[in-house]
Amino acid sequence: MSYxxxxxxxxxxxxxxxxGKADGPALVFSNSLGTDFRVWRAVADAFAGTHRILLMDKRGHGLSSGPLDELTIGDLAxxxxxxxxxxxxxxxxxxxxxxxxxxxxxxxxxRPDLVKGLVLSNTGHKIGTDDVWQARIDAVLNGGIEPIADAVMERWLSEEFRKSRPVDLAGWRAMLTRTDAVxxxxxxxxxxxxxxxxxxSTLTLPTLCIAGSRDGSTPPPLVREMADLIANARFVEIDGVAHLPCVEAPDRTVSELTSFLKEIGHGC
Structure with missing residues (x-):
């Protein structure tokens, strides 16, 4: 183990x-905006006995560092x-x-040589509008993350989660606010x-697309639209959760991922 x-x-x-299992089939996890790799731990740990697990912090998040000027998704890939x-x-x-x-x-x-299959959770081929993102960028660079934190929590986690699990809510909020603003x-x-x-739209590898029914950031229609672009994609909607199913419903997320891995012959 390396940690x-x-x-x-x-x-x-x-x-x-x-x-995880050093000689097992590999599962690699990439985290969301404003989180570090701990956001996936409840799911990843369920596969540690059967799979090699790699979790990582992207640039500007967690303990990772690197050039941030003109950063692109291609750079992160x-x-x-x-x-x-x-x-x-x-x-x-x-x-x-x-x-x-x-x-x-x-x-x-x-790099198709690196990837046998994809799990695309609460994401899209194009997320948000230029105006929305520019407003977010301006707010964070001018005032830091703290002033936007409560609004982000409303997108990350369902109202039921926020009300019933205030201690957990405080922890995830702290993860967000401790992210480097730049x-x-x-x-x-x-x-x-x-x-x-x-x-x-050129991808043909097996893909599981997961949506949260209460996700306002990447709502189910966006996730389904992305799934429709991929030849071998399957769409699943998890009821009652918002933007972070791996946090709100780790057991359901593990179940869906297990079924997918069995389907494509990748352990399990």
């Missing part, structure tokens, strides 16, 4: 966790590819949440710039 660990990849230094190359990981199922799902789509298009804004800008409609 915590750091690796120089190009001009970035990436924080990652390489754990290159970081993921470089880390996988360095660790000897290929033919992985790559699971991405929100912007992590955009990274997954880009990686599959750029790193957060840089990834917002990368999302704003990216429209992967053309490249995602």
């Amino acid at each position: 915590p660990a750091f690796r120089s990849v190009g001009s970035s230094v990436l924080h990652y966790c390489d754990t 290159d970081d993921a590819a470089g880390l996988m190359d360095a660790l000897g990981i290929k033919n992985a199922v790559f699971a991405g949440l929100s912007v992590g799902g955009m990274i997954a789509q880009k990686l599959a298009a750029q 790193g957060y804004a840089a990834v917002c800008r990368a999302i704003k710039m990216e429209d992967m409609t053309a490249t995602t």
Whole structure:
């Protein structure tokens, strides 16, 4: 097991966790905007006995660092590819949440040798509008993340979760507010710039697309639209959860992922 660990990849230094069954089929997890790789732990830990697990923080998040000027989703996909190359990981199922799902789509298009299948959770081929992202960037660079934190929690987590689990809510809020504001804004800008409609429509690898029924950031119709672009994609909607099913409904997420892995013959 490698935790915590750091690796120089190009001009970035990436924080990652390489754990689980060393000789098992690989599962790679990429986290969402404003989180570090702990957002996936409840799901990833369920597969540690059967799969090699790689979790990583992207640039500007968690303990990873690297150039942020003019950052693109392609740069973040290159970081993921470089880390996988360095660790000897290929033919992985790559699971991405929100912007992590955009990274997954880009990686599959750029480096198909690394990816056997995709899990695209609460994401899209194009997320949000330029005006919405620019307003978010301006707010964070001018006032930091704290002033937007409550609004973000309303998108991340359902009202039921927020009311019934105040301690957990405080923890996830702290993860968000401790994210570097410049790193957060840089990834917002990368999302704003990216429209992967053309490249995602060329993907043919097995793909599981997960939506949360109460997700206002990447609502189910957007996730379904993305799934319709991919030849071998299956769409699943998890009822009652918002933008982070891996946090709100880890057992259901594990169940859907287990079924998918069995279908494609990737362990389980």
